[in-house]
Amino acid sequence: MHAFGQILRTEAKLYLRDIPTLMLTVALPTLILVVLGLIPSLREPSPEFGNQSFVTYFTPSLLVVTLAMVGINALPTVLATYRERGILRRLATTPASPLALLTAQLVLALVGILASAVLLAVIARLAFGTPLPQHPLGFAVALVLGTAALLAVGLLVAAVAPTAKAAQALAVPLFMVTMFFGGVYLPRFLLPDFLADIGAYTPPGVQALLDAWTGTAPHPLHLGIMAVIAVAAGAAAARLFRWE
């Protein structure tokens, strides 16, 4: 337990020292929100968005940025780097379990996501009057399951990528797909219906986040799919994971 605490503390310090990653994971969605919010027309309510402003409508999609950055980019890259540099292998020669390092990385990913989500919701509320998530329980469940699904996919990438370069090569297309279906590149109302529908079922499940934010209970099927992806990808990652 002492060892796990020390590993967590050390990994947290390393995370905080890596300013670019910290910015990309925690601050980027809020920065995008602020930049968009500076454009007056995007702050006007519009019938197209159910009488909300575009900024409000777009906020859940910005959450996808964080989730994809942490789950698909940062986590696999860190773990693949650790494997490539023999850090996991060396740890395996000590009484500490490399599993403790993996757990610490997951804890930090969750903390990063949570910090980013809170920052985004608070700034959206204070600066642009975007209401906080209206269905808090549904939102929490959707966020947890969506996060779990994305982290599991990230672990799968980390499990099969022998080097940091390989991890990034795998992560980039996954990242683009996640961002696209999450409605980050093109707002989802511009996507054809069937593409927007697909986004409901690709991690992290932006439709469930959107529904919960605007006050509707998320669709159980949307949540269920995220749970299935989380378990399936997580199990595959556990089977395929190599310490060296």
Added chain:
Amino acid sequence: MPVIEVTSLHKRYGETVAVADVSFDVEAGEIFGVLGPNGAGKTTTVECVAGLRVPDGGGVSVLGLDPRRDATRLRQLVGVQLQESQLPDRLRVAEALELYASFYREPADPTQLIGELGLDEKRNTPYEKLSGGQKQRLSIALALVGNPRIAILDELTTGLDPQARRDTWGLIERVRDRGVTILLVTHFMEEAERLCDRLAVIDKGRVVALDTPAGLVSAVAPEQRVRFRPSTPLDDRLLTGLPQVTAVTRSGGQIVVTGTGDVLHAVTSVLARHQITAAELRLEQATLDDAFVELTGRRFVD
């Protein structure tokens, strides 16, 4: 009783036989070397001892325990420095040691260890800013921070400049003096000769010799040659009468004395007694390099 016993170890990677047949015992408190050219199977051998790899045949016992089955107990007792293992770039020296210290039941004091390894001024320096020698010293420190009874060190001076290499040797001797048994992998003859109490020479996955460095050398090339130019003419019989001397020849104005044992001392004593000084005095001795050529029929290539 040996602290490490390796018996008929065999290990393959697919079709490649990395270790064909390796056996040796390491006694408590010694520096035992595993010497051989690149690809000989040294790393594979010690990684089996460290429990990182599963042998395909033969047995390994460390402190009477099985490296795989008793891994949990052995990890408290064996410190390992792997070839080619690094740390995160932004991790600082003191943090690395405190982290590794937290893994062990009875760790050494990180601060004291940092001092002993001459890293005091670098305690807050990130890993990426350390020189090669400093990284290597930190890596040794991490292998020692658990107060192990055995330290396994793989190629610890590869890539270091000669000064850093010599400093590291001094450090290893001090560690041994604290009672730690050291299993040292190297492909440097000079390092093996200087540091090891005994060593196993490995070639193509087999032990070709196992002895002290001096024993290895004298087994293959027991003779030494002393050359000098005497200050006054000298009767050969003064030298041929010595028990250590086997032959005396002359080439030019030089005398070449061939012999065994402490022939140099015997010759210089005789000369001193007759008030003859020896100019251009040279001792020609076989080295571990010569021994390796003799044992394997090849020059030792890095």
